[in-house]
Amino acid sequence: MTTELSPDALSGLLDRARRDYQDLAGLGLSLDLTRGKPAPEQLDLSEDLLSLPGGRHTSADGTDVRNYGGLQGLPELREIFAGVLQVPAGQLIAAGNSSLELMHDCLVHALLSVVPGAESRWVDQERIAFLCPVPGYDRHFALCERFGIDMIPVPMTADGPDMEAVERLVAEDPTVKGIWCVPKYSNPDGACYSDATVARLASMSTAAPDFRIFWDNAYAAHHLTDDPVEIADLLAACAGAGNPDRAFVFGSTSKITAAGAGVAFFGSSPANLQWLLGNNAKRSIGPDKVNQLRHVLFLRDADGVRGHMERQRALLQPKFEAVARILDAELGSTGLAAWTSPKGGYFVTLEVPDGCAKEVVRRAAEAGIVLTPAGATHPYGEDPRDAVIRIAPSYPGLAELEQAIAGLAVCVRLVGYEQRAR
Template sequence: MTELTAQREQAARDYDALVRRGLKLDLTRGKPSPRQLDLSDGMNALPSTHLAADGTDCRNYGNLQGLTEIRELFAGLLQVPAAQLLAGGNSSLAMMHDTIVFSLLSVVPGAARRWADEGEIVFLCPVPGYDRHFALCERFGITMVQVPMTAEGPDMDVVERLVAEDPRVKGIWCVPKYSNPSGVSYSDETVRRLAAMTTAAPDFRIFWDNAYAIHHLTDEHAELADLLALCEEHGNADRAFVFGSTSKVTLAGSGVAFFGSSPANVAWYLANLSKQSIGPDKINQLRHVEFLRDAEGVAAHMRRHAELIWPKFEAVDRILTKELGGTGLASWTAPAGGYFVSLDVPEGCAKEVVAKAKAAGIALTPAGATHPYGDDPADRTIRIAPTYPDLEELEEAITGLTVCVRLVATERSCSRRPEHPTAARPRHSGAGGGGRVERANEAVPPSGARPRPARAEWMSLGAASAVPEAEDVLPRLAGVEGETHPRLEGDVVARAVVELLPHQQRLLPGRRLGLVAAAGALRAHDEQQPEPPEEARHAERPQQVHEQVGVLAHRQGQRQHDVRERGEAEHDVALVPRARGTSCLAGKESHTASWVLVIACFLVPTSEAAGRSTMARSFGMLARPEAEARSVGHDPPAPTPPCQQGRTPDRTDPSGQSGPGVRIPQIGS
């Protein structure tokens, strides 16, 4: 019995024992525990008066902006001048909802028209992120584009490029301190770049959900740069919408929510709100002021929260380290604040881990909830919410979760040929002063070993220091510089996979799904094959692999179209490699398939003959003269998958000889 088989069988026995325990544990949402809510029981006897400091009778209508004293109390904590802060009801999420509705139905400062009159609206969504932000976008038909998170916040190179080139990009979601679920806090440089960047849309807005502004777990507090002040400094005073609340400070269902922005934005918000409300619950605001008193009172109250929940975060890290540390099966965050831990399992395993946990009585946030449309392309991120259960239940749940991770991961490993030995390596990364530490136990080849790139390196999607631009990496690797395409070597194919896959989240959703589909098809084929000798590792793959990629491409394209109902073709087209003088596959359901086929041209053929034949088939479908498309009065139809092509068009052989070669036009915009 091999060691891997023994590990799988032990994990299976542990899982059977876990199921027999009949647990009923819930880690789905980041809620305060009953003991945390007990900290605010003193509010039940407040306020001691119904009169505000200025004599306002808080029992009556009026004062739409909220009591001055509560706005002054939270102004410094949220980094918004009191005059530019609005105190409302109990839900900051409701304020975000209303802000989107107001933007759709009325003209925001600096805009030429309502968002509803703009056609497609696009929001950037740092991932992993908050599922309720994504749900709001989905509710109002706003297209979401994923942006990867780094240790300093969203990847600003990606953000700056997207907002500068596309006026449809109207907003970005940000949880800037102790981000949900990664625990990252934005660096000063990230905040500055958000405030200063050039945007194609004059009415671009940052939705700054500072939900965890004061939710520290340790004595080392993350500090944020002042976004509103930086926006004004760089001439973009109206850019930021700031949100916050006391939902996880006092009583989750009876807190106070806040909206802050520039004077122009606040006047715009109040004008819209006046049609909806005559005033907030000022009695509730008054009792918050009496209970919390001042900034030091707020800080003391939050220290009591930390005393209750820090042991739970410590327990999560301790158990994960004990059960999974050094195994190469998982990585996780150890945040310095906030409400969540982000757990990454091997690619393709998160949904199965969550399902196994559910069957064992451990409820987790659904896999994929950390990404737009509930779709984590790598299927690897699981959000853990440790705050609500008591410590004993939490320890049981996390221990059970590690059993599920070990079972799913070892079953997956046993189903494929063993790869190189693994080694554990810790990864430490700063988080804007927040002290975030990420435990990473990733598979790495032993020193001096060179894994088979087209097989081993696409198994792990890690971060890299240099991120290639998606639109030029394939042509650059393959050497497309002139009128013809050179011979495709196996190393070129391998490098294309290695360079693109680790950065798949920088691609728009359709192309990302296509890339994963293409790689998945090739991987599935390779896993069924014996390890070839070194000199034969780039031998030609059978035609069935090419057909499999084509079928997957077609299905992924149709799936994306069905889910989105209005394809992302217009947004995708700007970054798809395009041949001069040709249309760029304008059919909505065809764009995902098109991108997969572009990639398939580089991934599938590994011999000279196969390369010419396959590229002729694929590029023959991709390049269609614009005049021909216009002649029929509509966009070209979706391409037929390679397995359905009846013949290979004759093209000019790069060597000048006749035969089924392929002529590749110069890559252009």
């Protein structure tokens, strides 16, 4: 990212950056780019969901959705999302509103009960560790911290995690029980796992017989271009490699319909499905099937999901294009930054010079632009390079977003040139 500058040129650029920052601070901004929340306009696309099911209270198989039961969720909703999540409907659970809750529960159940293929409960073992591709999703890391699971960072590449590192770690260490994966339009860098990466994950030798891939396919339908990315079917690949129980697949409608009132999904092998359903039966008498029926009536089928996501894309794509346009105009020739151009998902990753991310985020906050804390993309909140900043363009209006990204660019120039001048 570096560009050679003479002392006089650097002094001039730094003076200008300081003036621009003073102007920015004087605007009295209050802008928030911290989380990848859907904008109100995106939520409005699902407004009709609130008026459903319109007096109807039976599912396709005659189940009264107002009553207890149906722990696996409505069959017709599972049919709609089976293709989206690459899980046969019979091996899919439709649950409550949060896939994060399902990930939490899978960890708890693995700690307190024996997963298929395990010799003992995880809690009875001296050490449990997970591989964490970085940059990655802070809530995955928070779950590991919550339960005392050690985190081992592995670098991300354009094709997914560095598989040489992954294969070496899982082969030599039986305490490595899992890996976090956001395989499509990954959070936060937008990377998509290649077919070769999926095949290697499915077939690699693991020292732990109960190793699990936590496959958080959160952005399975969240395309931003006319060329949607398709990834290989992990569940089928695991079965074909003789490791049918290896994959836990998660997804939800949280960024498809109503973020706070969606439906979450879990998919896996028949053995894993029975393991989770058996454990869940002790904590629930069934999910919110009324809400599941709402989603069936609103989305109708897989084509309905695709059409709905095209309307989502129409609102999101201009925001991602604005981020790329402004960063290129303000930082493209400076040598101070690099950023991703994702084909889908909810985030852009901005890389600044090593040692600068925390200071950029601090300066931006002082100017009224709040960003996700630097380091959140890494385990324990510590980015060893202090270089990665996650941008969440979805929630602000377009004009506010443009103002925020332009202001962020000012902060990058200020901090970057200050570092060079030392």
